[in-house]
Amino acid sequence: MTDAQTEVLRALLDRPRGEVTARVKDHWAELTEPKVTAARAAELLGVAAPEGDDKCLD
Numbered sequence: 001m002t003d004a005q006t007e008v009l010r011a012l013l014d015r016p017r018g019e020v021t022a023r024v025k026d027h028w029a030e031l032t033e034p035k036v037t038a039a040r041a042a043e044l045l046g047v048a049a050p051e052g053d054d055k056c057l058d
Contacts, residue, residue, distance in 0.1 A: 003052025
């Protein structure tokens with residue numbers, strides 16, 4: 001998991017569960033695309049764009 005992905009998940013934990021659930025359901029197709037970035041996921045889920053690295057180490 002990348003730093004950016006971790007930032008998004010931490011931000012989501014601070015949100016009401018029902019709000020996060022609804023956003024995930026509404027945007028599931030795009031959120032599960034192989035090339036979706038953490039920044040795009042953050043935008044779709046209504047949290048601040050992450051500042052961390054969005055590339056996994058090889």
